[in-house]
Amino acid sequence: MLKICSEVGRMGPELRRRRQREMVADSIPEDRMIEMISKDSDIQYTVESFNQENIVYVVKINEDGKIASCSCSYFKFNSAVCKYMYLLKRHINVEVEVLSRMETLLSQAHIPVLADTSVNNDISDSISSQDVEHSTLKRNIRLELDSFRHLKRSINAINDHDILDNVYKKLKEIRQIIDSADNSRRIGTQRSLNN
CATH class of the missing domain: 1.20.5 (Single alpha-helices involved in coiled-coils or other helix-helix interfaces)
Structure with missing residues (x-):
């Protein structure tokens, strides 16, 4: 007998948040989506931030061919599928892997990096590119340090x-x-x- 899973009735809070992230990804026009996503390799894509210029996130595909991780802070802190993973799912029509909290926390997801600014050099003269890089590095280090408190429970395992x-x-x-x-x-x- 086939087991059918249907989501009937009120959505729970997590399902509602997941659906909202999916709807945000669905709201991106097709032509903009194509501009935002670039393929680095068969298992790695780069997705531009939805609301921050020059920030890109690395989305990885696991050996099963499913979208498995993202370097964005939402995925790292919540261990839940993010809007960037949903956008890539829509773009390449690949399923998203739902990982356990332990697998997610111990994954090797990269941190956000600055996109190539040679195309868009509109940075004001008062702010040097080195200042921008320092600021980005400091922010990324703070994000990584913040993620350590989530790892405390995982160490016991x-x-x-x-x-x-x-x-x-x-x-x-x-x-x-x-x-x-x-x-x-x-x-x-x-x-x-x-x-």
């Missing part, structure tokens, strides 16, 4: 000693780099105040 040891060492190394840079900045500020 890891039983491999080598993985835990490696994660611990890398986190300590990151903290040392940030502390060292902060100390250098403080010393520089103190020296300039003394002069």
Whole structure:
């Protein structure tokens, strides 16, 4: 006997939010959608941000041929299919994989990157491209650091000693780099105040 799943009655909150994200993706005109999406490889696409210029997100397809992850903050924080994944689904007509929270958090999704600005060089003269890159890097680092609080629960599920040891060492190394840079900045500020 076939099991038929139908969504009858009121939508639950998650289903409503999922449908809203899908409707946002559906509202993009066909010609604009084609401009927004570029194929990097058979398993990776780049999708422009819906509302931020020069920001692109990496959407990946898994070995089963389903859309599996996105580098946008919504996907990272909520482990739910985002509007960029729905837009790619509409564009290439491929199903979206719904992953468990653990698989999503441990995935290797890339962080948002600046799009090629050589085509659109309308950045004002008062803001250098290096300032824009620094600002973007700082924002991306803050997003990554924010995502660590979501990983706290996932750490309990890891039983491999080598993985835990490696994660611990890398986190300590990151903290040392940030502390060292902060100390250098403080010393520089103190020296300039003394002069």
